[in-house]
Amino acid sequence: MKKTILRLDDKPRIISKEVTEIDKKTLQIVEDLTETLRTSKRPGVGLAAPQIGEDVRIVVIESEGYTRDNGDIVDAIPRLVLINPKITKFSKDKVIIEEGCLSVPEYLGPVERPAKIKLIALNEKGEKICINSGGFLARVIQHEIDHLDGILFIDLVKDKNKLKKLSELESE
Numbered sequence: 001m002k003k004t005i006l007r008l009d010d011k012p013r014i015i016s017k018e019v020t021e022i023d024k025k026t027l028q029i030v031e032d033l034t035e036t037l038r039t040s041k042r043p044g045v046g047l048a049a050p051q052i053g054e055d056v057r058i059v060v061i062e063s064e065g066y067t068r069d070n071g072d073i074v075d076a077i078p079r080l081v082l083i084n085p086k087i088t089k090f091s092k093d094k095v096i097i098e099e100g101c102l103s104v105p106e107y108l109g110p111v112e113r114p115a116k117i118k119l120i121a122l123n124e125k126g127e128k129i130c131i132n133s134g135g136f137l138a139r140v141i142q143h144e145i146d147h148l149d150g151i152l153f154i155d156l157v158k159d160k161n162k163l164k165k166l167s168e169l170e171s172e
């Protein structure tokens, strides 16, 4: 079912709970995240359970590909379901990419993060998956896992003067 995407920048930062069993409730959240992401008014590439009011460690990433508010092209990403994701390795080299978030609707801002990661998680069948990722996908995965720890990209923008208001971007 399509859910409302919550604003999170004005809410307390909460650490979400591990999924202990992949049961009906877990699969419902995966389905709700998928549908909400696919039907979101603004295009997004990922959604984490806290963004629809569920404090459990579940993330869905998917994109048909689109052009972002800042003009960057986002390539298509096939659906990726991550349950209890854990990044096991971060690369030393870091990159700065401008991020936005469906739960922080007005802003874009530059965030520095490791360029590559290694990750373990469960998929919706309960199978363990290992991912080596770089580029935009590594960025999205880190952003979404941060949601599970109550961290928003605006918390990571070092120079708050670099936060751009989307309404200003539109009028440029």
Ligand code: ZN
Binding pocket: 100, 101, 102, 103, 143, 144, 147
């Ligand atoms: Zn987000």
